Amino acid sequence: MYKYDEYDQQMVDARVAEFSDQVRRRLAGEITEDQFKPLRLMNGLYLQLHAYMLRVAVPYGTLDSRQMRMLAHIARKYDRDYGHFTTRQNIQYNWIKLEDAPAILADLASVEMHAIQTSGNCIRNISSDQWAGAAADEITDPRPWAELLRQWSSFHPEFSYLPRKFKIAVIAANEDRAAMRLHDIGIQIVEKDGQHGAAFYVGGGMGRTPMIAPLIKDFVPLDDMLSYAEACLRVYNRYGRRDNIYKARIKILIHELGADEYRRQVEEEFKHVKSLGIDPPKAEFDRIAAQFAPPALDASAPDAIDRSDPDFAVWVDQNVAKHKVSGHAIVNISLKPVGGIPGDASSAQIDLMADLAEQYSHDELRVTHAQNIVLPHVRKADLYAIWQALDAAGLATPNLDLISDIIACPGLDYCSLANARSIPVAQKIATRFSDLGRQKELGELKLKISGCINACGHHHAGHIGILGVDRKGIENYQLLLGGSGAEDVSLGTITGPGFDEDGIVDAIERVTDKYLAERTEGERFVDTFRRVGMAPFKEAIYG
Amino acid sequence: MVEHVHSSGEEPCVTLDAFLSQSNATAVRLEPDEDARALIPHLDRLALIEVAFPKFRDGRGYSSARILREAGYTGELRAQGDVLVDQIAYMKRCGFDTFAPEKALNPADVEAALTRWPEHYQGAADGAVPIWKLRHG
Numbered sequence: 001m002y003k004y005d006e007y008d009q010q011m012v013d014a015r016v017a018e019f020s021d022q023v024r025r026r027l028a029g030e031i032t033e034d035q036f037k038p039l040r041l042m043n044g045l046y047l048q049l050h051a052y053m054l055r056v057a058v059p060y061g062t063l064d065s066r067q068m069r070m071l072a073h074i075a076r077k078y079d080r081d082y083g084h085f086t087t088r089q090n091i092q093y094n095w096i097k098l099e100d101a102p103a104i105l106a107d108l109a110s111v112e113m114h115a116i117q118t119s120g121n122c123i124r125n126i127s128s129d130q131w132a133g134a135a136a137d138e139i140t141d142p143r144p145w146a147e148l149l150r151q152w153s154s155f156h157p158e159f160s161y162l163p164r165k166f167k168i169a170v171i172a173a174n175e176d177r178a179a180m181r182l183h184d185i186g187i188q189i190v191e192k193d194g195q196h197g198a199a200f201y202v203g204g205g206m207g208r209t210p211m212i213a214p215l216i217k218d219f220v221p222l223d224d225m226l227s228y229a230e231a232c233l234r235v236y237n238r239y240g241r242r243d244n245i246y247k248a249r250i251k252i253l254i255h256e257l258g259a260d261e262y263r264r265q266v267e268e269e270f271k272h273v274k275s276l277g278i279d280p281p282k283a284e285f286d287r288i289a290a291q292f293a294p295p296a297l298d299a300s301a302p303d304a305i306d307r308s309d310p311d312f313a314v315w316v317d318q319n320v321a322k323h324k325v326s327g328h329a330i331v332n333i334s335l336k337p338v339g340g341i342p343g344d345a346s347s348a349q350i351d352l353m354a355d356l357a358e359q360y361s362h363d364e365l366r367v368t369h370a371q372n373i374v375l376p377h378v379r380k381a382d383l384y385a386i387w388q389a390l391d392a393a394g395l396a397t398p399n400l401d402l403i404s405d406i407i408a409c410p411g412l413d414y415c416s417l418a419n420a421r422s423i424p425v426a427q428k429i430a431t432r433f434s435d436l437g438r439q440k441e442l443g444e445l446k447l448k449i450s451g452c453i454n455a456c457g458h459h460h461a462g463h464i465g466i467l468g469v470d471r472k473g474i475e476n477y478q479l480l481l482g483g484s485g486a487e488d489v490s491l492g493t494i495t496g497p498g499f500d501e502d503g504i505v506d507a508i509e510r511v512t513d514k515y516l517a518e519r520t521e522g523e524r525f526v527d528t529f530r531r532v533g534m535a536p537f538k539e540a541i542y543g
Numbered sequence: 544m545v546e547h548v549h550s551s552g553e554e555p556c557v558t559l560d561a562f563l564s565q566s567n568a569t570a571v572r573l574e575p576d577e578d579a580r581a582l583i584p585h586l587d588r589l590a591l592i593e594v595a596f597p598k599f600r601d602g603r604g605y606s607s608a609r610i611l612r613e614a615g616y617t618g619e620l621r622a623q624g625d626v627l628v629d630q631i632a633y634m635k636r637c638g639f640d641t642f643a644p645e646k647a648l649n650p651a652d653v654e655a656a657l658t659r660w661p662e663h664y665q666g667a668a669d670g671a672v673p674i675w676k677l678r679h680g
Contacts, residue, residue, distance in 0.1 A: 005678070007662055007674045007677065007678070010661055010662065011660075011662070011664065011674075014659050014660050014661065017659065018656075018659050021652075021655065022629065025652070030649075031627075031629075035599075035627055035629075038599075038600065039629050121600070121602075151664045151665075151674070151675070152664060152665050154664050155633075155660070155663070155664060156664075156665060157605065157632075157633035157634075157636035157637050157663075157665075157667050158602075158605045158606055158609055158633075158637055158667065159602070159605075160602065160605075160633055161599070161600055161601065161602025161605065161630075162602060163602075226665075234606055237602060237603060237605070237606050238603055238606050242601055242603075272613070276613060276666065277666065278665060278666040278673075280673075280675035280676075280679075281675070281679055283679050284675040284678060284679060287678065287679075
């Protein structure tokens with residue numbers, strides 16, 4: 001894991017001092033709320049329906065037990081004893097007092113954490129594959145590349161007042177677990193002639209105009225990566241639309257210019273930027289990469305798992321994934337208990353996960369974009385003990401990637417942008433499908449709910465997506481089918497007229513029944529949908 | 544060097560269009576939607592380029608400033624308009640050396656803002672040595 005050196009530490013310390021001063025000037029009335037807003041946003045502080053919400057960065061979703069315990073401490077001391085893990089691998093606290101924010105940032109800085117650029121029209125936290133460094137299918141660990149980008153993008157003087165927010169994801173496996181092509185820049189580390197380089201996909205995103213990022217450059221050598229990113233951003237900063245907030249993301253610029261013209265402009269800018277000497281030497285990458293060296297795992301550790309406890313066996317089959325080292329496994333902890341709030345965890349649960357990481361997972365945890373937690377490096381022999389501890393804490397729901405493993409935005413229960421509630425719909429769906437046998441029968445089924453058109457709940461990328469809208473003051477839920485945020489990326493299609501809260505649950509049941517009737521042996525829901533098309537589902541839903 | 548007000552008696556800035564058609568001006572004002580690169584052939588006879596920030600949220604002027612410095616411009620580069628104390632450290636990094644904010648800034652806050660960051664992660668137009676270079680010499 002990356003450890004701060006004196007330079008990294010002094011950057012976060014300076015940020016705490018700066019923000020403390022900004023809060024002081026705001027509380028003293030020296031700056032207006034309008035002037036304060038972009039400053040607090042660049043420190044992750046939103047003004048929501050009921051209180052301030054603080055979003056803390058978890059760079060590329062990786063943290064250690066000490067940092068995880070600090071997240072529990074903040075929940076306990078400054079919030080209502082819980083936190084909410086987000087689709088960008090961060091954590092949010094929903095009940096923060098403005099005057100506490102500087103103290104929270106100081107607490108975070110004491111464990112090499114921060115809330116820098118988790119909001120605002122700047123380059124946001126860099127996200128990545130939650131199985132990085134552990135996945136059997138990766139060509140390398142993507143996190144050193146992500147850390148290089150994190151440092152380059154932190155306090156970037158030219159790109160802190162962009163037309164709109166800017167999200168970057170980095171992966172290094174063919175299986176895409178980070179929705180890479182639905183980011184402003186999605187980078188896939190690829191191999192060419194024995195060298196690793198970055199394939200740049202630019203201009204993806206969700207929101208009200210969802211787009212899949214086109215490939216802009218198939219191979220950017222490591223030595224050029226930051227210059228290339230700088231060129232991509234400079235073209236956007238200069239020419240991205242600023243007349244309409246809904247057309248200000250880079251996807252609109254690239255859509256209007258066309259990928260070829262955007263690429264031409266980036267290449268021209270890159271030729272110039274490359275001459276400025278802004279790319280660090282290989283030694284800097286090597287310094288970072290050394291800190292992501294794989295933990296010492298004993299490949300001769302026993303591979304067999306004692307499955308005599310049937311509940312444990314069910315959990316192993318659903319939530320435990322293959323590790324690149326024999327005798328080891330990746331544990332996925334579901335934060336989606338039936339009837340719970342997707343992504344929420346109590347301080348006690350956060351502490352417990354920290355303890356398990358320290359004892360069993362080489363002190364590492366990950367946050368996933370599906371709002372779950374991962375213990376990436378676990379001995380198979382320890383799985384049973386881990387499962388028992390999780391089960392006792394309500395954290396052993398065996399539903400990874402099943403219909404109840406729902407992504408949901410906070411919705412109208414918290415968010416000032418929302419048009420409809422997301423959480424109660426997620427709870428009703430999970431309750432309707434609570435029978436695990438039924439969920440397993442349906443197989444991989446990614447259900448994602450957004451409470452407004454901004455699509456924080458990734459509804460466009462759901463095998464089944466739900467979009468909450470406001471229709472004449474009444475919450476109405478539209479249904480989308482056929483999206484995916486994975487390597488088979490696609491955008492969902494709206495089925496037709498929307499439903500009320502109970503109606504949407506019934507409609508989903510009709511959709512899943514239709515799937516079971518139509519599918520061929522071993523076919524996933526989304527593949528059946530792609531094969532048979534919308535018509536039979538529409539017929540099943542609307543008669 | 545930070546100036547908070549226009550010094551009196553200086554040559555007024557002309558618009559980019561006027562500058563490009565009138566060869567003797569030495570001061571020009573660049574609006575956010577104007578291409579800084581149009582000035583590159585003329586940098587050696589410019590003493591002042593004023594970059595307009597009509598709204599602080601509009602960050603195009605940061606790129607304009609860097610482009611001008613990267614092209615070798617060494618004259619005065621001034622940020623004018625909705626220039627706030629919390630933006631000037633980034634502006635300085637992008638190459639601005641003077642500031643003409645519409646609303647006067649508190650000098651103590653300016654001093655704090657410009658001295659807060661001991662080092663910087665990335666290279667920009669202020670000549671600061673980036674942290675990666677400090678790490679590797």
